[in-house]
Amino acid sequence: MTDSSFILKHPMQVRVFHFILAVSFLTLAVTGIILFQKPLQEAAMNTVIQIHVVAGVVMTLDALAFLFLAFDRVVMFTKRVFTFSGNDLKWFTVLGGYPQKILLHKKVEVPPMGKYNAGQKLFGIFVLVGGTLLILSGWALWTLPHIIPHGDTSMIGTIHLYVSWILILFLLVHLFLGIYMVDDFKAMFLHGRIPYEDAAEKSPLWVKNDICKIG
Amino acid sequence: MxxxxxxxxxxxxxxxxxxxxxxxxxxxxxxxxxxxxxxxxxxxxxxxxxxxxxxxxxxxxxxxxxxxxxxxVDTVEEVQAKLGDKRYTVAAIIAPAVRVAVGEPFGLPAGSLVTGKMYGAMRKAGFVIVDNNFAADLTIMEEGTEFIQRARHALFGEKAEHGGEIGPLPQFTSCCPAWVRFVETNYPSLIPHLSSAKSPQQMAGAVAKTYGAERIFKVDPEFIYTVGVMPCTAKKFEASRPEFQSACNFVKERGGASPGTPYPDVDTVLTTRDLARLLKRMKIDLAAENNAEGGTLFAEYTGAGTIFGNTGGVMEAALRTAYVVLTGNNLAKLEFEEVRGLRGVKSASIQLRDAKYGKDVTLKVAVVHDIRANIRPIVEDVLAGRSPYHFIEVMNCPGGCINGGGQPICDTGSSWIGRILPSFAWS
Structure with missing residues (x-):
């Protein structure tokens, strides 16, 4: 492989899933904050919760479609985010070198990572677990609040609230770094490919162990 | 507001x-x-x-x-103040459904029957006991007798003893204040079908301030402060109805001391939750109390009064009375099991012989609870003149007063999560 080669990091089904997830989650986050703060009049609040419900249904269908249509991708993603080594701990000690790079314009040594760095793994775990909790709790709060024992409904509401806030905070970091790493951003939202040299720098273990030349 | x-x-x-x-x-x-x-x-x-x-x-x-x-409306502090005011005799009118629920806020298992502990705790707080079961017995004699009069009027053309008007059939029960207000605001043409008997709470208040004031407590009725202790939030509304000043009117008619301000039969109402809060404010642990007696005639009652708290209880009690009055015989078996249970609408037919007229009659009765789900078809049939029933018991809440809006709030219901959580003790 040469430096001018590209690596397909995000196949089509991943990009479609991610795009719908991004749009639906951003919608859910904004409408969820409005529902929490209640700043609007009655009819507007009703519209907001209707948008929230529709976005929630879209996110659910997106997750289910990805689960069933790209099950291998789900398995690979799950395996990758739940696979840890000593390098992950070391990565956290320098936070991937990003603060030094962004704030001090300094480059520090970063432990070699696989396809996902340690921060992305942590985010991935929260997206997997938290996203599942949000979907299940959201459906329960929408459809069954009068049937589920209300102590449980209240607890489900609290889980929905706190998981939402955690994921929104993660999302802010994810958005910033996603835009900061413009090649990865373009890959995820456009063509799926990242430059070889970029992958070799940020994900050397992935390039070394999992990538092979095709064509 | x-x-x-x-x-x-x-x-x-x-x-x-x-x-x-x-x-x-x-x-x-x-x-x-x-x-x-x-x-x-x-x-x-x-x-x-x-x-x-x-x-x-x-x-x-x-x-x-x-x-x-x-x-x-929260009168816990007001009641506590009255308990501390030695001029007042503070009478607690305790509903049947309260005694199987008030143990919960004190850590006793749900459904524990704590009549004796409750009497002990309330007497320690300074209350005198006017058990609502006593008044429920009065209610059922009034309501059962009224039903017999309506039935005999409809079946045999019997006239009222004093020439008054006799209400139509079917007769609806009138113990549930939410149901009464439902009729008044949704189906006012049905008001004549409601029994004219007051609810047990209101009978208890009036009796406490008349017979009780003169014969039991021996105090001026103006200084009897009656507190309904109810599983029900609507009872707070009921006690505020302006027609419920019978004791005051009675005292006036007899030429007794005329009060400056007319006083109600029931001065205030505490829900089961309110009672638990009051006792806790007064540092009385109901769970630790010994069983005590009620201490007055007003704490004597029958099983008919006790079952008022469940759907079907009023009807079962009324049927026991009606049977005895109509046939002149005691029931061989007290239970009318057809009107028990949690089906939304229960109905039964009872064949008996009216001893006064020497004729067999078949009484058709129905029991309705959870009126949100069950009452409208029954009411529409009555309005259309096609109802087969002679007597209909209605309670607003699902299951009856036992599940009233004033009961301790059960967060977990039958949840499996609720059963598991205590395993993860934290502090």
């Missing part, structure tokens, strides 16, 4: 339940429990209660997952 109300009379508390907008999530759960559609506010928006449509049953309050509905 400044919205003008149209369905309340002067003196009546205009709505016992309100919604705290801070806690409301707009989830609509409460609307699914409201029997009258009184809860407004679109899905997602903060909900409100239309007080003119509200019957104060409190079902929204005990079923909201987020604790948004609350009671607008």
């Amino acid at each position: 400044n919205v003008e109300v149209k369905t309340y009379r002067k003196g009546e508390i205009p709505g016992i339940i309100a919604i705290d907008g801070q806690n409301c999530r707009g989830c609509d759960a409460c609307k699914r429990y409201c029997p009258t559609g009184a809860i407004t506010g679109m899905f997602g928006a903060t909900h409100r209660i239309d007080r003119d449509r509200c019957i104060s049953c409190g079902q929204c309050l005990i079923n909201c997952p987020f604790g948004a509905p609350y009671e607008t």
